[in-house]
Amino acid sequence: MNYKEEQILAAVNLKDQQGWELLYDRYYAALCSFVANILKQQEDVEDLVQEIFITIWENKRIFTDIKELTNYLYRACYNNALLYIRNNQIHDTILDTLRQKNEEEDEEEILYALAVKEEIIRQLYMEIEELPAEQRRIILLRIEGYSWEEIAERLGISINTVKTQRSRSFKFLRNKLGDSVYWILLFISPWSENLFK
Template structure:
């Protein structure tokens, strides 16, 4: 490892804003290129890479050297890309499971399905507004993982998961309104 690498790792660990610019410039384009191998949506690629940088900034993890930092960045980008793909597949499967309009002659049924689709869209919109840890917990739950599995996957206690779940539910309930929130919870969770 050279002096510049040591300097960047030290700056990342200390959250030094000036060094973070160098760190960002050094890794951002390469990470975007890496993630674009998995995803074709350029906005999603950039967002996923940004989320990794944010998690490093907000996290308490201390990196011992540039190899550990680099491995962490690529692994986190890979995991975020897989999560993004899974979430879109789940969303698409929910929407594709809805019957097509030709299957219904009754306009009220079409209206009900439209409302349901819009409610699901709103749910995902507001899930994206959750803090990163809460968002990961809710998305893992939507994927069908138990609360214990989520705690294990994220390496946190079950109490942390329950606390974050409770905060997430409260936020979603406020954003969606109690009636829509209750219906969506029964459909998804």
């Protein structure tokens, strides 16, 4: 567990209201996205996730480590989403899609896959948050969908030199992984001269 994760765990277990800001910061969006994927709509998604946080706040449960807490959160979302679907007679959810495809028995597998996917993104996002300001800004702009040229323009830096030097060594990676992972390479190695050797 890293320091931030320990902080979150302590805040959750000790019901430290201020410490919960970090919990929200690190989990809320991922859980919302997970629930929105299940319901295939955005309505009530946030209320549903908020409810889970409040339940934990009022609960006496103590979490041993961050894994247990994380698994608990996704499971709680899953359970509440199913309950919501049943109570509100929602159709056209991911469950309906599965039923049409006759893959009902795989329901758990599919939802587990969705949870892991969100969790990967969440963990990546946390790593980005730990980056020095400039690297973080570049990557966050990239996530928001800006092109390299637009980013260079916005930040007033020259990306062209960078691009030419970089392309040789990363060419095979780019072919293999596709453009979307390309920027991740920026934070595996530090944003520095020797990155482009």
